[in-house]
Amino acid sequence: MTQYDRVYNFSAGPSMLPLPVLEKVRDDLLNYKGSGQSVMEMSHRSDAFKKIIEEAEADLRELMNIPENYRVLFLQGGGTLQFSMVPMNLLRKSKKADYAVTGTWAKKAYKEACRFGDIKVVASSEEDTFTWIPKFGKEDIRPDADYVYITSNNTIYGTAYNYVPDTGDVPLVADMSSNILSQPVDVSKYGIIWAGAQKNVGPAGVTIVIIREDLMGFAGEETPVYLDYKIHADNDSMYNTPPCFAIYVAGEVFKHIKATGGLDAMYQRNREKAGKLYDYIDSSELYKSPVAKEDRSLMNVVFVTGDKDLDKKFVAEAKAQGLVNLSGHRSIGGMRASIYNAMPMEGVDALIEFMKKFEEENK
Ligand SMILES: Cc1ncc(COP(=O)(O)O)c(C=O)c1O
Structure with a gap:
């Protein structure tokens, strides 16, 4: 959990908004x-x-x-x-x-x-x-x-x-x-x-x-x-x-x-976030990305374990850790981490930590 007991929300949309924006909107709300x-x-x-x-x-x-x-x-x-x-x-x-x-x-x-x-x-x-x-x-x-x-x-x-x-x-x-x-x-x-x-x-x-x-x-x-x-x-x-x-x-x-630096800085951060996650997936024994490397999205990171029951267990256990909305779209299953602009690096790090632990426990 983070400040205000907020979860890291990996939803494909509606999805996370930047915290400073939510705070500003809150402060402006009544007047x-x-x-x-x-x-x-x-x-x-x-x-x-x-x-x-x-x-x-x-x-x-x-x-x-x-x-x-x-x-x-x-x-x-x-x-x-x-x-x-x-x-x-x-x-x-x-x-x-x-x-x-x-x-x-x-x-x-x-x-x-x-x-x-x-x-x-x-x-x-x-x-x-x-x-x-x-x-x-x-x-x-x-x-x-x-x-x-x-x-x-x-x-x-x-x-x-x-x-x-x-x-x-x-x-x-x-x-x-x-x-x-x-x-x-x-x-x-x-x-x-x-x-x-x-x-x-x-x-x-x-x-x-x-x-x-x-x-x-x-x-x-x-x-x-x-x-x-x-x-x-x-x-x-x-x-x-x-x-x-x-x-x-x-x-x-x-x-x-x-x-926060416009779109050049945003692109840099997005490449770092997605790069870290894909690197971990590619190095793992348990998780696989079905997507061709050169066409991978920086925003929606799709991955599977290859075992539907294990995928479900992953999503449920992640949720209990405050990492929510990680199931893939209902049409394809598996997992999907949507890491849009407002997802901080800390959220990606927390996800990778959880994935490592889950991999260890489910070898
Ligand atoms: C790429 C893309 N286009 C269109 C849509 C449909 O948008 P809406 O639900 O606002 O009609 C979505 C919804 O997630 C989307 O991801």
Whole structure:
């Protein structure tokens, strides 16, 4: 247990938030900056909230070095609504799009897009249970595709792209829900980057969409108003009541990341944390990583013992030690340690200590 008797929470999402952010939110809760009210109670049209959302956007722009010709939107509906919004807005000319299927979420996105146009699987690792990331480029995609879609980090299978596919002039759309803000990215290589907040950004309820300006304004006549990116951009994410509290906490997370060295420092810490854990797994007799070394995620570390009953025992005994939510996704079993930005090195060290002890006791 740590300060405040908090556990180390290895959940895939919602997941840990940085402790200094939680403390700040606690301190601000009843009376935000002398306004006499909490952010939860505040009008989204108030000056105080306007400042919160503007600062959140400015800080995110600074952290990710987002070019001027991109808009930042704070939306609702989670990742799942983006599976629909992307095709509804971007299938604008040929109505064709090419998808890389690298896991459950990519497949869901692909299936949803199939309702709207001519969608092709351009690359897949499904036959190997998504244990690696396919390489593809310009030569593999349809030159007249309206966009190409990838999932940059596969939360369930513990894989991540370590390259940005070259799609030439065809806009690249990336679901970065589980690795946004974990390392620097060159935003200009993408048409859209989107991410649900509940892993590296803040509480569930807000979804970040970073979209190149020229890709907006193509939603069909029949598109429901909430699902048109342009409506949100034209109204600075205030077309309707935004998820105010989630945006405020996300803004505090952005400030915290800035104050702790930005994305270069974050990347360094994430590589150290994941490196330590993978090194231990690779050196152990008991645990195995099913994921190809070069495609391993820094955020979701998947491992197995090869014995389902032992996996269950591991998860239960870890929980008793304050190391919680270590079971793999219900679709694949085994174990998964999600070590997002807010997981401190001490949490990874505590996990490795426990793994060693468990290995000793279960030889
Ligand atoms: C990579 C990825 N995309 C999309 C989703 C779906 O997000 P939501 O539950 O917000 O709809 C998840 C959920 O964990 C995810 O990990």
